Amino acid sequence: MPRPQNHEFQEWWNKLKDHSSADDDDRPTSTTTHFISVPPDPFPVAASSPSDKLRSRSSRQTAHLVRLKLQSVTSFSRSLAHSLFAVLRTAFHRILLLNSSTEGSRPSPSRLYRAIKFFLFLVITLLAFEIVAYYKGWHFSPPRIGSQEVLGFVEWLYAAWVELRARYLAPLLQRLTNLCILLFLVQSVDRVILVLGCLWIKIKGIKPKLVVDDASGGEEGFPMVLVQIPMCNEKEVYQQSIAAVCILDWPKERMLVQVLDDSDDTDCQLLIKSDVQKWQQRGVQIVYRHRLIRTGYKAGNLKSAMNDVKDYEYVAIFDADFQPEPDFLKRTVPYFKGNDDLALVQARWAFVNKDENLLTRLQNINLSFHFEVEQQVNGIFINFFGFNGTAGVWRIKALEECGGWLERTTVEDMDIAVRAHLCGWKFIYLNDVKCLCELPESYEAYKKQQHRWHSGPMQLFRMCFMDVLRSKLSLAKKANLIFLFFLLRKLILPFYSFTLFCIILPLTMFMPEAQLPAWVVCYVPGIMSILNILPSPRSFPFIVPYLLFENTMSVTKFNAMISGLFRLGSSYEWVVTKKLGRSSETDHFAFGEKESDPLERTSTLQRSMSDSGIIELTKMESAKRTGKVKRNRLYRKELALAFILLTAAVRSLLSAQGIHFYFLLFQGISFLVVGLDLIGEQVS
DSSP states (O other): OOOOOHHHHHHHHHHHHHHHHHHHHTSOSSSOOOOOOOOOOSSOOOOOOHHHHHHHHHHHHHHHHHHHHHHHHHHHHHHHHHHHHHHHHHHHHHHHTHHHHHTTTOOOOOHHHHHHHHHHHHHHHHHHHHHHHHHHTTTTSOOOTTOSSOOOHHHHHHHHHHHHIIIIIHHHHHHHHHHHHHHHHHHHHHHHHHHHHHHHHHHHTOOOOOOOOTTOOGGGGSOOEEEEEEESSOTTTHHHHHHHHHTOSSOGGGEEEEEEEOOOOHHHHHHHHHHHHHHHHTTOOEEEEEOSSOOSHHHHHHHHHHTTOOSOOEEEEOOTTOEEOTTHHHHHGGGGTTOTTEEEEEEEEEETTTTSSHHHHHHHHHHHHIIIIIIHHHHHHTSOOOOOSSSEEEEHHHHHHTTOOOOSSSOHHHHHHHHHHHTTOEEEEEEEEEEEEOOOOBHHHHHHHHHHHHHHHHHHHHHHHHHHHHSSOOHHHHHIIIIIIIIIIIIIHHHHHHIIIIIIHHHHHHOTTSOOOHIIIIIHHHHHHHHHHTTSGGGGGGHHHHHHHHHHHHHHHHHHHHHHHTTOGGGGOOOOOOOOOOSOTHHHHHHHHTSSSHHHHHHHHHHHHTTHHHHHHHHHHHHHHHOOOOOOOOOHHHHHHHHHHHHHHHHHHHTTOTHHHHHHHHHHHHHHHHHTTOSBOOOO
């Protein structure tokens, strides 16, 4: 571009000075401003408009916001990577320690574990075939046997597999799938009916009727009550449970406390006996009882204790980790007045450690539904439910009439409840009377507890099936007892949960001719999980872990159900659930403050707690003698199923299955976390 001439530049400069002087005349004269004359640029740039300035400022703010977002994402990714690395490192260490920590003590593989290992080998082999087929293009147009083109051995083998699964295997799998879907829907309908029944109870305010007798007073209004505390090697909680029972608000001359100690540890026996003697010195009618021959587990312990007492009308039972409120007997025993056909008053459990870790949170969801919905609905509309084994008061006459405690199963509480129901007795459940207890915090303890809770009902069902049919109950009550109480909730539920989500779903990935609808995999289980979590609304953030964990526990429940139904070796295994003593000692002081003489009671409890140092010293010396170090375990069935589900997830990814892939992926991770014992109490 040509440069402007000098006369043109001079003419333009004069005009600009005239314009500037005119502007200066209009300015205020109060201040003097000195300017340095600078010749203008011969190629001036247009001045920025206000909109341009706002746009520039907005772009800077946006860039700053993006930088902040990137920093937060980077920080989160770093934290997530660190957590993942810590989990992988823990898993690696536990796998390395598997042989050294379990050498000589590893049990022989069960039949179910051998079947799962064979299934794992099968799905890995099928995945190898499918990967080859995917890269060869057979996945979209599979080869056929008998076609004109020459087939290689691998191609012929894959074509034979496709024909075998299409003609024979897939139809059988689809029939089994349809059966499990039907059972799943029936169980879901039962769950919906229970929730609707609980909602009706809440809306109408229905509660068990209490007959108030104003005429009764003095000792005549307080019947003779026997309180039993069965325990076995439970050093951590015995002191708390004994203290809670001994301060029950009931006339001491009308109450007898029996501490039924089945411990085989002499140190534990001495500690419990010493604590009982302290309460005896304070005027409490409490006796220590220890059996020389420990047969029948808890049922044998309770049966043996009933032979030593007479003239008592009711018996209250509390396990060693339960701490009833001082007014427990006053809120339960009065329901027996005017109800001569009432055998049992059951209270609700409350948990002192429900927020301790993820495992206890998930247990709280399950048990809250059991007590809030199942127990309450069955108690109101049927007058029958399974006795929970503790936190309940029995009429001794009803126990004697139905045969007393029997040692034939590992669920003596359910056994006595069923036999009492067959004899025509009724039950009452009190949802507003709660008894503090402790949840198992380690997966090992929870797994053993669930095995006993699911194998025992099948033992009992096999024994009492004919008794139910021959009983004088109505046809509706017989159907409820056989179909709903035993089959649907104790047999069908673990059967379809394990079969549908751990066996059928992975197989349908390798046999696409058999289909499992998405609503069965995701939508209906999601709705059922929401219904299960309604009694504990604070647990809603854990709804996805709850759904995955329940499917993970299906292998334990299925194994227990099969062993109990067919009387396999592990069906009669009895292991006391491990307690950690989470119930705080301050609860005892709170109990004492509610007593009629709070100062005396508080001082008594303080003297009792002053010996805790000696007890802790005894525990330490005992631990030194044993020299055992507790470690987390590896669970082989859960790990094998984790690899099965993850293998099926890879197969699902090849065929773009969508929601099936995500379910298999997260369910496989859930099995992996449980199999590596990364849930619950971490001890090493």
